[in-house]
Amino acid sequence: MPLINPGRNKSNDWSVRWLNLFFRLPLERSVGRAEAELNPIYRQAVRQELATEPAQSADYLRELSHERASLIPASQGVHGMLDQWQEPLKILQWLTAAVLLLTCINVAGLTVVRSVKQKQEILVRYAIGASRAALVRLYFLQALVISVAGGVAALWLAHWGAALLLHLSRVDTLTTSLNSSALAFHWLIATAAALLIGLFPAWHAGRVSLAAGLAASASTHSGTSSHALTRRALAAVQIALCLVLLITAGLFAKSLDRLVSVPVGFNPDHLMLFSVDPKLPGSNVEATRQLYFNLQRKLEQTPGVQSVTYGTGGPFPQSADSAVLIPPRKSAAQEHASGMASIVGPRYFATLGIPLIAGREFDDRDRAGMPASVVINETLARKLFGARSPVGQPVIIFNGLDPNWPATIIGVAADYRLSWKRSQASLIYISAQQARRVSDITFYARTSPNFSLTEQAIRNLLRRETPLLPAYDMQSMQNRMREFASGDRAMTFLIAVFAALATLISLVGVYGVIAYSSSLRGTEFGVRFALGAQRRDVIWLVLRESLFIVTSALALAIPAAWFGLSLIRSQLYHVTLHDPSVFLTAIIALTICSLLAALVPATRAAQVDIQSALRHN
Secondary structure, eight states, X not given: OTTTSTTOOOTTOTTOOOOOOOOOOOTTOOHHHHHXXXXXXXXXXXXXXXXTOOXXXXXXXXXXXXXXXXXOOGGGOOOTHHHHXXXXXXXXXXXXXXXXXXXXXXHHHHHHHHHHHTXXXXXXXXXXXXXXXXXXXXXXXXXXXXHHHHHHHHHHHHHHHHHHHHHHXXXXXXXXXXXXXXXXXXXXXXXXXHHHHHHHHHHHHHHOOXXXXXXXXXXXXXXXXXXXXXXXXXXXXXXXXXXXXHHHHHHHHHHHHHHHHSOOSSOOTTEEEEEEOOOOTTOOHHHHHHXXXXXXXHHHTSTTEEEEEEESSOSSOSOOEEEEXXXXXOOOGGGOEEEEEEEEOTTHHHHHTOOEEEEOXXXXXXXXXXXXXXXXXXXXXXXXXXXXXXXXXXXXXXXXXXXXXXXXXXXXXXXXXXXXXXXXXXXXXXETTTOSSOOOEEEEEEEOSOXXXXXXXXXXXXHHHOTTSOEEEEEEHHHHHHHHTHHHHHHHHXXXXXXXXXXXXXXXXXXXXXXXXXXXXXXXXXXXXXXXXXXXXXXXXXXXXXXXXXXXXXXXXXXXXHHHGGGGGGGOSSOXXXXXXXXXXXXXXXXXXXXXXXXXXXXXXXXXOHHHHHHXX
């Protein structure tokens, strides 16, 4: 701790809560047992700290009293992204399993059709002495070859897909590689897929009777009603899985649309930002304050720059500090409020376009040596003062690192979004010229529309005026906002890809079932034409079979989606799981696509030659 903050040894300070503790456990002690033994000790320590706790908000004290210690195996790493991506990755795993199952059903259905056409071959194999077990092994071997070929192709796609996922989510702190565990799981899934694919044709081959087959060999009938029912059932299950994926994709797309269209509470257009690191050799708080102030003035003189300010935290921050605001005349715990503390420079609210509801923002009156001033946002004002005006009210600022100091509220700023999914947070603004310590600062510049020229001019100024002050993360606010939504965009994109892939596979299944069924009914269509049926009658007859499959799929998919989508509830933003517009759109789109897939074999069936069909019979 002294190495991080020289002169401030906080190793025994209860308020320092951002460090992780590491334990070396005995080999005979499990993580669960160690956690059970640790928590009573931890809760006792928390109770002791609560007895001497400085004034804090009631919500914070309640949260602290229910807090518990969690032990995580070091092999999992210590990273905040685990919490961020745990639920989305679970959703992707379920969607991957659904697409895999759908693919297996599709290939199994095609294999069943192939096995029906190979019925004569099966009979011949039986006749020359092949056993049922040998035929079952044959079909499983064929399925295994398909799965292995798909598994080899999947290895390349997995490498490409993992890189794409990291790119879409804009995560540069992780790497992906295929280790032995991943490869073992991959081939285990491929083997399971082979078993699933070969199950139906193997079962069909095992049910073929030699005597009955030879007796019926002279018949032109090429498929029983049970075979037709199996094919339709497999197609219906594919459509049902596809519909669930389409509904999931629709919910995520609507959630993303609502997420990025909500008002953010400030003006992000033509706003550029970059961060600087003030930890220079020999620097102190006073020198750093003056450095920021001078840099602000020079940046404002740069061509294309209209206004400049600086601060910590801010909209869509990478990190943030916290503090507690205590009205000195109030003693009830619920009238103390904690919030995110931002150290800001002059014209901060005007530059970012954050409206001031009351009072003023920081200026030359709020410099070092003058009475401390703070600005709070609407949420904190309502929490502390209700309907009363906060302007002019005295408060005490406590941040856990520096001694408490009194201040006066000089203004109330409008709320803005800290991130896409977080709003209505309590915010405390402290003048940078009065702050007792200076952390990493972000500069904000309101620029002209020609962003690239202004960016280059600012970079040239920084290299010329402050060569020892590292500047990083220079970007537009719009780009920063896109980064904060990158995880949601990546999830929506991947789910849309899964849904599109599922739709394609399902439509291939519908096409295959309808095409094969129509090929078996050539004689029937010839007789209908001979009796006066029109082409549109035959087309409708074929399309009706497709509608029957879709209707059966809806009976399966709608209840499954209605009750089974609770897994994604926490990932949606202001969208209900049972959004009727999403359900209706997915149903209509899938029905139309299924009819279009069936239209090709239906049109081909309507073009059958009557004499050829009757002569074939």
